[in-house]
Structure formats: C-alpha cells, structure tokens
Amino acid sequence: MSDIQIVNAPPGVEGSGFFATSLDKAVGLARSYSLWPLPFATSCCGIEFMATMGSHYDLARFGAERLSFSPRQADLLMVMGTISKKMAPVLRQVYLQMAEPRWVMAVGACASSGGIFDTYSVLQGIDEVIPVDVYVPGCPPRPEAIIDGFLQIQKLVQTEERRRRESPEYQKLLASYGIQ
Amino acid sequence: MGKITNEELLQQINEKFGEAIKVEGEPYGLLTIEAGRENIIDLLTFLKTSPELQFIYLTDITAIHYPEREKPIGIVYHLHSLVNNVRIRIKVFVADGDVWIPSATVLWDGANWMERETYDFFGVDFKGHPDLRRILNVDDMTVFPMRREYPLEDPNRVDKKDYFFGR
Numbered sequence: 009m010s011d012i013q014i015v016n017a018p019p020g021v022e023g024s025g026f027f028a029t030s031l032d033k034a035v036g037l038a039r040s041y042s043l044w045p046l047p048f049a050t051s052c053c054g055i056e057f058m059a060t061m062g063s064h065y066d067l068a069r070f071g072a073e074r075l076s077f078s079p080r081q082a083d084l085l086m087v088m089g090t091i092s093k094k095m096a097p098v099l100r101q102v103y104l105q106m107a108e109p110r111w112v113m114a115v116g117a118c119a120s121s122g123g124i125f126d127t128y129s130v131l132q133g134i135d136e137v138i139p140v141d142v143y144v145p146g147c148p149p150r151p152e153a154i155i156d157g158f159l160q161i162q163k164l165v166q167t168e169e170r171r172r173r174e175s176p177e178y179q180k181l182l183a184s185y186g187i188q
Numbered sequence: 189m190g191k192i193t194n195e196e197l198l199q200q201i202n203e204k205f206g207e208a209i210k211v212e213g214e215p216y217g218l219l220t221i222e223a224g225r226e227n228i229i230d231l232l233t234f235l236k237t238s239p240e241l242q243f244i245y246l247t248d249i250t251a252i253h254y255p256e257r258e259k260p261i262g263i264v265y266h267l268h269s270l271v272n273n274v275r276i277r278i279k280v281f282v283a284d285g286d287v288w289i290p291s292a293t294v295l296w297d298g299a300n301w302m303e304r305e306t307y308d309f310f311g312v313d314f315k316g317h318p319d320l321r322r323i324l325n326v327d328d329m330t331v332f333p334m335r336r337e338y339p340l341e342d343p344n345r346v347d348k349k350d351y352f353f354g355r
Contacts (some may be wrong), residue, residue, distance in 0.1 A: 093325075093326045094324070094325065094326050117352075123348075124348055126341065126348055128325075128329075128331070128333045129324075129325060129333070
C-alpha cells in the first residue's frame with residue numbers, strides 16, 4: 009500500500025460506472041491544487057517564505073510547485089515585505105499583468121498594514137493599490153502561518169464560483185481600484 | 189594621520205579667502221568650516237584644483253535643518269583628499285524661503301545624484317543643476333520629509349504596539 013494521499017473527489021452523484029458533479033466544483037478542485045504562485049518578496053517575510061519553499065516545510069506538496077518571478081501564467085500573487093510608495097505602481101503593474109483568475113495574499117504586518125513603518129515613504133497596506141484575498145499576520149510570520157494562508161487561498165479557490173470574477177460585485181471591487 | 193595637518197589646511201584656505209571663511213571646530217579631528225553661498229564654488233574649486241591639497245573626492249552632499257536658527261537650512265559638503273588622506277567638512281547656511289545654492293555639478297559629476305537627494309529631502313534648490321527632480325520619493329510628493337517641520341508621532345497611540353506584531 010502506498011501512503012500517498014490523493015485528494016478526494018468533490019461531492020457529486022455517484023453510481024456504477026459514472027460520477028457526476030458540477031463544473032464549478034471540478035474546476036475549483038483543479039485550480040486549487042495547481043496554484044502557481046508569484047512571490048513578491050522585499051524583506052524579512054521573504055526570508056521566511058524561502059524556508060516555506062524549502063524541503064522542510066515544502067510548499068510544493070500543496071500543489072504549488074511552480075513558483076516563478078513572472079506574472080506569466082501565475083495566479084497567486086504573494087506579497088511579502090515592506091512596500092514603499094515608490095514601489096506601489098510596480099506591484100500594481102505586476103498584478104495587472106496577471107491573467108484572471110488571480111488571487112492575492114498579503115504576508116506579514118508590512119504588506120498588510122505598513123507594519124511598524126508609519127512613515128511618509130511606506131505604503132500602509134497593499135490593499136491601497138490592489139485587492140487582497142488573504143492576510144497573513146505576524147512580523148514576520150512563521151512558515152506554518154504562510155502555509156495556513158496558502159490553505160485559506162486554496163479553500164477560497166475551491167469554493168469560489170467559477171464565474172465569480174465576472175460578477176458585478178467583483179467588477180465593482182476592481183473598479184474601486186481603478187482596474188477596468 | 190594625514191600628510192597635511194588641519195592648521196596647514198586652514199592656513200592655506202585663509203590665505204585665499206580670509207575673513208569669508210569661519211571655522212566651526214574640529215570635532216573628532218575633522219576640520220569643519222562655514223562658507224557663504226557666494227564663495228562656495230570658488231572654495232570647492234580651490235580645494236579640488238590646488239596641487240597641494242587635492243581634495244579630488246566629493247564624499248557627500250547633504251543638508252541639516254535647525255528650525256530655531258536664523259538661517260535654518262545648512263548644506264553640508266564632505267571632501268576627501270585621497271592623496272593626503274585628509275577630510276574636510278564645509279557648511280553653508282541659508283535662510284528659510286531663500287533656500288538655494290549654486291550646483292557643484294560643475295566640479296564633480298557625482299554631485300548630480302547627491303544634490304537631487306538633498307533637494308528631495310530638504311528642498312534645497314541647486315541652481316545650475318542639469319536635472320533637479322526627486323530621486324528617492326514619489327514624484328507627486330509635495331513636502332520635504334527630512335525638514336524638522338513635523339510633530340513627532342503621538343506617543344499615546346496603541347495601534348502599532350510591538351505585541352500586535354508578535355514581538
């Protein structure tokens with residue numbers, strides 16, 4: 009017996025020789041276990057994230073194998089570290105270059121709220137320029153917290169309606185950030 | 189120790205500029221003099237081109253702000269004579285609302301970014317600078333953040349205490 013665990017099938021109607029479920033659930037399942045993260049790391053949270061990627065914590069076992077510093081094909085933007093006001097347009101451009109569906113995770117106090125840097129030069133939370141799905145607390149958070157945040161994203165992806173991104177609420181949210 | 193003592197250095201400067209140069213002191217052995225904005229370029233040119241002194245290396249240009257003084261903004265030059273291994277600090281104080289000084293880019297190309305930085309943080313207008321824009325802060329900023337014009341953070345605020353960040 010292999011001890012490899014395989015993800016359970018989503019709820020559906022099962023019978024001899026067939027299995028029926030909704031497209032939303034099948035797509036959500038597929039998306040959630042093949043997230044391609046784009047790490048945007050600027051400071052200490054990025055170092056914690058490196059540990060999360062390493063063999064001990066091994067982010068890859070959750071299906072996040074393909075980390076790349078390019079928005080091409082990436083669907084999860086992980087912002088880790090202090091974002092200065094001068095860097096905000098860059099971060100926003102990276103987000104805009106990602107194709108839908110896309111999710112954003114703000115890791116640590118700085119990305120979430122500016123952290124201890126209550127100054128003229130630091131952006132007080134990345135949600136001032138892009139919408140955020142999950143905030144990971146801590147300064148910096150431990151790898152476990154980053155993994156927990158990642159699992160929260162997966163849960164979001166799984167339960168999300170396939171067409172949520174075309175919904176008026178989502179359009180309104182993006183419009184509030186000046187994104188068409 | 190450098191090959192030229194502060195006394196010799198000061199004597200050479202005084203021979204050329206006389207009363208126009210005031211001496212501020214020698215903290216930690218670093219000769220600090222105060223010049224005026226009308227003779228600063230002459231002074232820098234003399235220090236750089238003098239075959240004896242050879243202050244060829246412009247270490248830094250920055251500024252300071254003493255709000256209580258009559259001339260609150262001071263522009264500070266640090267020069268280094270690599271040949272003689274001697275440093276010198278030159279300060280020029282200017283009045284509020286009249287914060288300009290001729291650019292040292294005529295002597296050192298390296299002054300370009302230093303002056304842009306000083307403009308960015310202190311609002312010093314370097315006349316003759318080829319491209320005086322903000323360099324580190326966002327372009328649409330309207331203030332000069334390193335000036336002592338802003339109240340300190342409210343000591344009673346609690347929303348950014350260490351324990352909120354797990355420390």
